[in-house]
Amino acid sequence: MSLKKLWTALKGGVNEAAEAVADTQTIRILDQEMREAKQELIACDQSLTKIMAKRKLSEGKVKSLQGDIDTYTNHAVSAAEGGNEALAIECAEKVSELEASLATEEGILEGFKKSETTLKQNIAKAKTNVRRMEQQIEQIKATESVQKAQVAVSSRHMGANSKVKTALDSLDRIKAKQAERSAELEAAEELASAESGSDLDQKLKAAGITPGGSGNGKDKLAQLMAAKKG
The missing domain is CATH 1.10.287 (Helix Hairpins)
Structure with missing residues (x-):
């Protein structure tokens, strides 16, 4: 392998390692951002709860003021009909004060209602985005785990094949x-x-x-007879 090809291979390995580290760091950053976003959503829910509580109190004040206005209006009418003009005027002035307070409180109530509606919408969108992002992160993690397992299995399989081949060669x-x-x-x-x-x-x-043996019985007999005659 030439030095140029070797350098290219080494450079590619370094780049892959750097990318792997960057990917891992990215997932960690996203996890941290998800935790922070969830904490922010908790704070938003708490703020929404406070606004809803104030809206309810404001609604109570509006209702109370409207009740007082109705009451003093009746008093003013009754006093006027009874010929007590001074008392009627005093009750009428009280009605005017209550109506001014009612107008102010209704403005406050309307502000609480708008804030509550806007905050609810924004929180709902934020929660949807967080859930979607969290789902994507979990999917990425799951895919990464599966691919790592596949690589491990593939490596073991290749290693096992190599070991089997080595064993067969040894046999x-x-x-x-x-x-x-x-x-x-x-x-x-x-x-x-x-x-x-x-x-x-x-x-x-x-x-x-037969090694060491005679050819047959007749030959041996002839040999014995010849020896006797001699």
Whole structure:
């Protein structure tokens, strides 16, 4: 491999390692942002609860003021009908004050209602976005885990195949050595047989001749008779 190709390979490996670190860091950053976003949503819910509580109080004040206005209006009418103009005017002035307070409180109530509606909408959108982002992060994590498992299995499979091939090669070498050893033992036995003469005996037996024995009974009898006559 040339130096240029080697450098390219090394550079590619470094880039992949750097990207892997950056990806891991990105997931950590997103996790942290999700935690912070959830904390912010909790704070938003608390703020919404306070606004809703104030809106309810404001509604109570509006209702109370409206009740007071109705009451003093009736008093003013009753006083006027009874001929007590001074008291009627005083009640009418009270009604005017209450109406001014009611107008102010209704403005406050309307502000609370608008804030409540806007905040509810924004919180709902934020929660949807957080859930969507959280789902994507979990999907990325799950995919990353699956791919790591697949890589591990693939690596083990390749390693196992390599080990099996190595084992088979070792078995072939063992068989070859055993065959060679068997051939050496057979050669040694043949050599020992030749040196002891047993090889010749084996050849005679193979030819149908008994080593050290006579050809047949008739030949032996003729030999004995000839010896007696002589």
